[in-house]
Amino acid sequence: MPERTLQLGVIGRPHGVRGLVHVTSYTADPADLAAYGPLDDGTGRRWRLRWRGDGVAQLGEVVDRKTVWVADRDTAARLTNTRLLIDRDRLPAPAEDEFYHADLVGLAAFGPDGEELGRVAAVHDYGAGVSLEIGALLIPFTRDTVPEVDLAAGRLVVQPPGEVEARP
Numbered sequence: 001m002p003e004r005t006l007q008l009g010v011i012g013r014p015h016g017v018r019g020l021v022h023v024t025s026y027t028a029d030p031a032d033l034a035a036y037g038p039l040d041d042g043t044g045r046r047w048r049l050r051w052r053g054d055g056v057a058q059l060g061e062v063v064d065r066k067t068v069w070v071a072d073r074d075t076a077a078r079l080t081n082t083r084l085l086i087d088r089d090r091l092p093a094p095a096e097d098e099f100y101h102a103d104l105v106g107l108a109a110f111g112p113d114g115e116e117l118g119r120v121a122a123v124h125d126y127g128a129g130v131s132l133e134i135g136a137l138l139i140p141f142t143r144d145t146v147p148e149v150d151l152a153a154g155r156l157v158v159q160p161p162g163e164v165e166a167r168p
Contacts, residue, residue, distance in 0.1 A: 005040070006091070007100050009033050009084040014077050015056045019070035021079060023049060023057045038062045039084040047084060056163070099149060101125070104141075108155045109134045117158055134158065 012022035025033040031051060033039075038046040046062040060067035060081065070076050094100055101123040109117040109132070118135035126132075130141040139145050139158055148157040 004088040005042075005085045006088055006100065007083050008036065008039060008086050011059065011079045011082040011084065013080055014073045015053075017073045019072050019076045020056050020058055021053055021070070022055055023059075023084075024055070033084070036086055036090065039040075039086055041082050042085055047082075062114070093119045099151070101130070103151055104132065104149070104156070107149070107151070109158050110155060112157060112159050120156070132158075 001079075008027055009023055009025045012024060014021055021056075023033070025031075027033050027036075034049050034051055034057070038048055038167065040046055047055040047061045048062060048067050050060075051057050058069060059076070060069040064069075070079070088102065091100065104120050104123050107120045109120060111117055117137065120132050120134055122133040123130060123141070124133060124138070132139045132141050133147065137160065139160060144158055145159055145161060147159055
């Protein structure tokens with residue numbers, strides 16, 4: 001996946017026999033996934049979707065500027081686990097003090113004393129809050145533990161919780 005491409009969703013298992021599929025959307029409002037227009041799958045194929053129910057969509061491949069809708073279960077089944085991607089520049093700018101997780105990956109992390117702790121290797125969100133993986137550290141992504149994020153400079157400042165000793 002190119003560096004500036006983000007995953008907005010994934011195609012799941014088929015739903016019924018007429019080509020519908022379950023789709024997991026990673027957009028704030030799942031219904032917004034269809035509004036982004038054609039989505040790439042990482043292999044050069046582009047897909048449109050129309051929601052047909054809660055988490056169920058009709059998929060169509062864009063071929064020569066025309067949409068060819070999936071019409072049978074077997075074709076839909078072959079699309080299971082297909083990622084739906086978008087170029088980062090097609091997304092709206094985040095609000096002030098909000099960040100796309102992908103924009104945080106790779107930032108240099110510094111302690112409050114200026115010592116480099118490493119780079120953000122991954123951003124995890126298991127439902128109880130977002131965490132940043134920096135080397136062996138897993139830091140909650142809150143204003144208290146990450147008081148400064150400077151995307152333009154490619155860095156952030158980490159103030160580890162009291163029980164964590166930050167060492168590179």
